[in-house]
Amino acid sequence: MKSTDRKFTSTERMLNALDALSKPQHIAEWQGEGNSKHIFRRTDPPLLDWLREAIVSNMGGSGGGRQARERTPMAVGAFTLYEDIDGRIRSWMMEAGGTPIKAITPTQIIRSWYALWQTSNPTDHRRDAYSGIMEGWADAIRDNLDPPKKIEITAPCPICGQEWINIGLKLLDGQDDPDDVERVRTLIAVERDNINESYAICKACDKVWKGVGQMRWLRIAIDDADATKATA
Template identity: 25%
Template sequence: MHTSTTTIHTSPDTDRAVERLTEAHAVTVNGNIAMSGPLLEELRQARYPNLGRTKSGGGGGGDLLDMKAFNLYETTDADVRAWLNHYRQPQPDDLLEATRLLHNTLRAEAAGNRLDDPDRMFGMFHTWVQRIEDLFNPPREYELTEACPVCETEHVADKDGCQLWAVRVPVKEGRALVAECHHCGTLWAGHDQLTNLAESMQINVDWVALREFLGLPQNQPQTC
């Protein structure tokens, strides 16, 4: 009898991403273990940072609505529900439950070899984790001080109207380095592409300074 096997395109990393989005979970902070609430619940609460607070309670003043948190929550909610609708699944009111249902649905589709581009589909959960983490703890940016080699733009204004170099690399411990032009949207990822970018801009990337900027030990191999 012939026995066939099916590869399910998920991983412990994806399961961990879903856990972080939808369940209380342990995280490491400065070498210590701490408990964190579900990231989607943390994001939901962050939409209204001053709701129910008073000046006597030390939380008065400020905007009642955090637009960044609000927009990210609404976008994530819409994405989850759009995919549930695509697979003709029910729509739980609770986003955490809906996210778990989407994950289980994608696993079932992958098991039946019906899932197109499983890496992209399961990668959505990692993207949502990263976006929420970046909202609460934004990465620092390393500016490349020449014009973009694609669109030739030198500077673009940030949300506060400050002029910054167009090509920047958001840097955060544990995050792969990706350069982005904030005018044309071109991306450069990985050591080779970043090196080629630097050569095309005729600049030298100081990898030692970059590692210092990241707060990483200098005796580790470069893994940009």
């Protein structure tokens, strides 16, 4: 895990995002307790390869595949995510003047794209824009294949004021389908191993609070709202 004591340059941030998607990740973590505590080391595949392998495994490998009713929601979500990322990366390659060969994987294409894109002398602003997209892909892959802990926050959103939202299918007139609707809380906290990658999100207004500082602000805003309500 890289230190967060300093801010990465735009180039470093982009390379970190690129490497997470397209290079094996060497992981070292403590396991056990007391005298038996030790460092366990492993090498994880690039996130794009991990996603692809999960799809192939769940869909039935290279054979006839599983019937649709046997596929898990995770497999369907992973496939959709992979297709979206693959299409976007191939589009980037064409915009940079390259040809994304159909037979090669997104893992290979994105590194070739980066080498070609670099020749355009991109600004830090453009680097940050692409980095944000790739970081979003990395988070989405991790969330799909190794879902983080999610906690409902029992308070209204301090931005939009909504506490509950209906989710489910919509009728042609835009109203909720009464046969397929679920009422859920708007605020959800997502816990990651790296606390700076943890975040809260409002499903009603899409506001995101990421990292320790912003989530602390959210906690204070909720407490202030409760205090105001109690004295009203």
